[in-house]
Amino acid sequence: MATTALSAIPSSDVGHGYTTTGLPHRKVAIWAFIGSECMLFASLISTYLIYKGRSVRGPFPHEPWTDPSTGHVYKAILNIPVTSCSTFVLLMSSLAMVLALAAVENRDKPKVTLGDRILGSSRLWLFMTAVLGATFLGFQAFEFTSFVHEGLSIRTNLFGSSFFTLTGFHGAHVTAGVIWLLTMLAIDFKRGLGPKDALNVDIMALYWHFVDVVWIAIFTLVYLIK
Amino acid sequence: MATTAAPTFAAPADYAVGEGWRSWLGTTDHKKIGYLYFFTALFFLMFGGAEAELIRWQLRAPNQHFLSAETYNQIFTMHGTTMIFLVVMPMSAAFFNLLIPLQIGARDVAFPRLNAFSYWVYLLGAIFISAPIFFNAAPNGGWFGYAPLTTTTYSPGLNIDFWALGLQILGISSLAAGFNFITTIINMRAPGMNLMRMPMFTWMAFVVQFLIILAFPVITIAVVFLVFDRFFGTNFYEISAGADPLLWQHLFWVFGHPEVYILVLPAFGLVSEVLPTFSRKPLFGYPVMVYSGILIGVLGFGVWAHHMFAVGMGPIADTVFGVTTMLIAIPTGVKIFNWIFTMWGGSVQFTTASMFAIGLVGMFTIGGISGIMHSSPPADLQQTDTYFIVAHFHYVLFGGSLMGLFAGIYYYFPKLTGRLLDEGLGRWHFWLNLLGSNLAFFPMHFSGMLGMPRRVYTYDANQGWDTFNMLSTIGAITVGVASLIMVANILISRKRGALAGNDPWGAGTLEWSIPSPPPVYNFAYIPRVTSRYPMWDLTSPQLTAEVPHTRAGDKSVEIDVAGIDAGHVGPRPGGASVRRGAGAAGASVRVPTADELGIPIPYTTLKPFFTALGLTIMLSGLPFAHADKPAIEYTVMFVGACMLVGSLYWWLTTPLEPEVAHAEHTH
Numbered sequence: 001m002a003t004t005a006l007s008a009i010p011s012s013d014v015g016h017g018y019t020t021t022g023l024p025h026r027k028v029a030i031w032a033f034i035g036s037e038c039m040l041f042a043s044l045i046s047t048y049l050i051y052k053g054r055s056v057r058g059p060f061p062h063e064p065w066t067d068p069s070t071g072h073v074y075k076a077i078l079n080i081p082v083t084s085c086s087t088f089v090l091l092m093s094s095l096a097m098v099l100a101l102a103a104v105e106n107r108d109k110p111k112v113t114l115g116d117r118i119l120g121s122s123r124l125w126l127f128m129t130a131v132l133g134a135t136f137l138g139f140q141a142f143e144f145t146s147f148v149h150e151g152l153s154i155r156t157n158l159f160g161s162s163f164f165t166l167t168g169f170h171g172a173h174v175t176a177g178v179i180w181l182l183t184m185l186a187i188d189f190k191r192g193l194g195p196k197d198a199l200n201v202d203i204m205a206l207y208w209h210f211v212d213v214v215w216i217a218i219f220t221l222v223y224l225i226k
Numbered sequence: 227m228a229t230t231a232a233p234t235f236a237a238p239a240d241y242a243v244g245e246g247w248r249s250w251l252g253t254t255d256h257k258k259i260g261y262l263y264f265f266t267a268l269f270f271l272m273f274g275g276a277e278a279e280l281i282r283w284q285l286r287a288p289n290q291h292f293l294s295a296e297t298y299n300q301i302f303t304m305h306g307t308t309m310i311f312l313v314v315m316p317m318s319a320a321f322f323n324l325l326i327p328l329q330i331g332a333r334d335v336a337f338p339r340l341n342a343f344s345y346w347v348y349l350l351g352a353i354f355i356s357a358p359i360f361f362n363a364a365p366n367g368g369w370f371g372y373a374p375l376t377t378t379t380y381s382p383g384l385n386i387d388f389w390a391l392g393l394q395i396l397g398i399s400s401l402a403a404g405f406n407f408i409t410t411i412i413n414m415r416a417p418g419m420n421l422m423r424m425p426m427f428t429w430m431a432f433v434v435q436f437l438i439i440l441a442f443p444v445i446t447i448a449v450v451f452l453v454f455d456r457f458f459g460t461n462f463y464e465i466s467a468g469a470d471p472l473l474w475q476h477l478f479w480v481f482g483h484p485e486v487y488i489l490v491l492p493a494f495g496l497v498s499e500v501l502p503t504f505s506r507k508p509l510f511g512y513p514v515m516v517y518s519g520i521l522i523g524v525l526g527f528g529v530w531a532h533h534m535f536a537v538g539m540g541p542i543a544d545t546v547f548g549v550t551t552m553l554i555a556i557p558t559g560v561k562i563f564n565w566i567f568t569m570w571g572g573s574v575q576f577t578t579a580s581m582f583a584i585g586l587v588g589m590f591t592i593g594g595i596s597g598i599m600h601s602s603p604p605a606d607l608q609q610t611d612t613y614f615i616v617a618h619f620h621y622v623l624f625g626g627s628l629m630g631l632f633a634g635i636y637y638y639f640p641k642l643t644g645r646l647l648d649e650g651l652g653r654w655h656f657w658l659n660l661l662g663s664n665l666a667f668f669p670m671h672f673s674g675m676l677g678m679p680r681r682v683y684t685y686d687a688n689q690g691w692d693t694f695n696m697l698s699t700i701g702a703i704t705v706g707v708a709s710l711i712m713v714a715n716i717l718i719s720r721k722r723g724a725l726a727g728n729d730p731w732g733a734g735t736l737e738w739s740i741p742s743p744p745p746v747y748n749f750a751y752i753p754r755v756t757s758r759y760p761m762w763d764l765t766s767p768q769l770t771a772e773v774p775h776t777r778a779g780d781k782s783v784e785i786d787v788a789g790i791d792a793g794h795v796g797p798r799p800g801g802a803s804v805r806r807g808a809g810a811a812g813a814s815v816r817v818p819t820a821d822e823l824g825i826p827i828p829y830t831t832l833k834p835f836f837t838a839l840g841l842t843i844m845l846s847g848l849p850f851a852h853a854d855k856p857a858i859e860y861t862v863m864f865v866g867a868c869m870l871v872g873s874l875y876w877w878l879t880t881p882l883e884p885e886v887a888h889a890e891h892t893h
Contacts, residue, residue: 020415025336029336029405032404032405032408036439036440036442039439039444043443047477051468051469051470056467154459155461157467161454161462183875
């Protein structure tokens, strides 16, 4: 009897997709994830700052160092002009990301002018974001190899260990973001991204912007402050 | 005792019958995952308990050589690691899984496949960190693995590698579960389930998830540094390179002290469910219980250095951390008093569950008082690294966490399995456990005060420690017997216990409105919640007269839901008179299937399992570097990484469940 009564009732009274806050689950989760990531980078950055100036041997980030045993003079390691360029590239990638998200959201709107078509191309802006992200990684690869050539490896001293680990973790996050972007781009080429995919792109964008913001903190605390 | 089940209940669906291994390996049902967590944690409780018995047998008398010093190091390290990461946290996770969706009126967690992933990562990580004990290569640096002691200079060999990598694997499990439960609690509450109506267990679980996602990244980084030092030659813990010997201690305890509350708050939540039910009174001071739980969580991040008073941080740091530590006693004390006032004036029923809950109140208070003693740096300097500390943290973790979890086991076993645990065996368990744990841990206060250091594998006679150690060993054996009784009770009652029905205890919260074990969809229609104790509103309104209500429904919720009450087996409210489950009417009613109700259920899927397996394989390649087998190292890591990435893509590109619209068309 009860079974009959129940099966006559529409199943999902609180419809599928209903949430208490009105936000999609994944949006809540990505914010929780970003909060957690803040603690991850906070631990890395704190360690770098605590160990700043504690290395018993060079090379050092901001000042030259003469090896007392060999007399070899090591330059100051950090190259601020080059890293300013890569920082600019990464910040521009956030702009491209914003345009990509807008293009996905507005896919169904009519595009009249060439400008509309360019601004409305999610493929172009996803591609641009990925390229700018990859360019940043290229800068980082160049930076890492030149530091090693100048005599600083991850094993050399506390500066090397904490610097490479911190920036390496950030680089790994950018790499994951680039792979994510390329995956989205592949889906876009396969079937086109539309407003129903906007949430997925939005979440990726939140991650991407977060990784950018972390870089601003790293650039300021590690490179600019002497 | 509460009503025992009438024989007219429908027999509970047994998860293990007729579904095969694939239904377990591929399940995404939060209740089945809770079931897996429960029995895995129970197994490791026996494992960690056996380690405790070995420790106590070694220490029963002076100058024993039952275990070698090296083996002893492995055993006490694994005892701590097992009990914390493989028993108390996953046993709490079993309750999070079982209860959070049921208590907030949801059909599952927010990300069912991520939930399965968390479990498999936990299981594989647990095997990874425990198995080396059979090859004499178990972790041996203490559960907090202080670097530089754990760097390759002082700890060559694979022991610490297994510990560090195992901890990373287990951390991923906890983090994934943390994001999942936070989203579930924020976003999947039934209409009317305001934050200030959430059952206290869900509240404490909510606080714990925040502690997990904010504290685990810190230990992740500390262990990353250790792994890099051990495998790649970095200098994070290399004192000769200028490293700070306290770096590890700070990072570890920034994680480690919130971890203490991660261990105990779920037990507090369970006790806050058990005591109102068996006192027949709403929880005393509900809002203050919420605020004190949050305050414990916040303050928990500001007290870490009280583990480090002996390292010479200086008077200012010592004072600050001493004061914050004393402050945290306030919200904790508030909880103790609120439990007492919940019982005060109530008609207290002494079931095994309520006895364990009351046991927690007493035992935790003893541990709390000794905790306040060493919150004072001068006192702590006398007590640190002695058995006094061992006594303290066993009173809070055994007398607190585990007794609370035992209360939860006796209380919620019927909801998990549909059958009640045997109360007679439960009494034996409780009394032997109470007697044994006090006999084991109370004398440690004295042996510690008399100067017996922690972690020594043996000691000389005539230092005044002999009798106390013998008493502790007798107590530990008693606890062992008690635990075996519990396991026997669980294994017997799982198949043969009395049928429980929806609500064997006459409880007030939402999880008791549905069958035991709940059907796969939990709620046939989502309830509208009008107070903290929706079931008591139906069954005994006099109990909730003073609890705030919205009888007319919640204006902020626009969606019109099925009913104003919580029950769902039986006709809809406003129709026939049966409102509360078939049991109340005494008729046997078949629980309808999800298909009949048109509720989409996630597909069974092996992808989370393979993703977890790939992750574990990838990390298990790394120790081969220290065995001078780079070829195997790279091969295993590459295979694991491919499996991880492949499974992850496979997982993310397949849908969770059938399309809703499609499912509804079939009806």
